[in-house]
Amino acid sequence: GRHLFLKVLMQVMSRTIGCALLFSCCMIATSGFVVQPQSLTFASSSATTRLALRSRGGARTAVMVSDEYMTRKQRTKMKKQMRQEQQKEQQERQMKADALLDEIFDEIEAKERDLKKVTNAINKITDLCTKETIAKTIPGDWKLTFVNKADPMHEIGTGLGKLPGTSILDMFITCEKSGKVKVQEICRVVGPFPNIKNELQGTWDYKTASSGFKEGVSSSDKLVFSYNMLIDGRDKVTTAETGFKVRSVDINVRYIDQDVMIMSLGEGLDSQLVWEREDNLDKEVGKLLRRDLTKEDVAGAAAPVNPIVAIAEMAKRSDKKKPWEFWK
Secondary structure, X not given: OHHHHHHHHHHHHXXXXXXXXXXXXXXXXXXXXXXXXXXXXXXXXXXEEXXXXXXXXXXXXXEEEEHHHOOHHHHHHHHHHHHHHHHHHHXXXXXXXXXXXXXXXXXXXXXXXXXXHHHHHHHHHHHHOOHHHHHHHOOEEEEEEEEXXXXXXXXXXXXXXXXXXXXXXXXXXXXXXXXXXXXXXXXXEOOOOOOEEEEEEEEXXXXXXXXXXXXXXXXXXXEEEEEEEEEOOOOOEEEHHHOOOOEEEEEEEEEEOOOEEEEEEOOOOOEEEEEEEOOOHHHHHHHHOOEOHHHOOOOOOOOEOOHHHHHHHHHHXXXXXXXXXXXX
16 A cells, blocks of 8 residues: 555656646746847757757857758758858958058058057957968968068068168068968169069968967967078079078968958067068069160060179270279
8 A cells, every 4th residue: 555655646746847847848938038040050060950049137048959840941041141140240350450451551651650559450450360361361472561670571581681781672472372482572782783682482381270269360370481492682592402591480470361461570569561462573573673774675574684794794894994994
């Protein structure tokens, strides 16, 4: 009799608890939570859908709902809404970036630059760039527009611009999709000499952190230039086999889009470089290099004057007195 009594008691208790749970679920479904269809996210590797629920009191929960309970039309609609939200976020992010770029270039083109404003704008625009965008946008030709001091140019370039009587007029970088990189610097030499071009060649690679960080650029994400060849202003080629010291430069890409790339070297923003995409690289380099005036009317680009050859040719002329032969 005791066992029968316990069995009946257990059945009554289980039915009572089941009714209470059912009543609670009904109350929550009718008054406690609001379903947000736009918050549905689809897992690419599973057959489930995460349905976000937000209570009227502000609490947020999530339940997993099988895709088999949604029609194809519903799934397509939800995916379309997700794409639209992503596009809207991208547009808003680009508008913020454009405003900061305008601020940066206004200061760059101003007669009296406020470098603090440039630094602050670069610091803000870094948050609007993603590492996926960087790797895809780097390939192409770029022209240096602004640098806050000379040291970053010498570190990325050949360093020959530091020689006495030499200054860098302009600098260009070319990153090919194949992974090759070329850095060209146009230098001015004091005296009656044409401008010269120094060139570094090597490879480039964009190395990202392995932590899976996607939004924003991590401090461990680096654009690496590795140089293995130098062609100086005399067109002399020096490789690792002939004495060139192979070296690499770690670069922080703070921001990049189809038109502008902002870099820094080292920690923080002590060294800043702003580049603009160049569509006519050969033409721009040709303008900076003094051309042989006797070949201006000849079709095609004239070869740049070699300063060493030009001096030798001047010394060979015997029909005119040399400056040091004034006594003859």
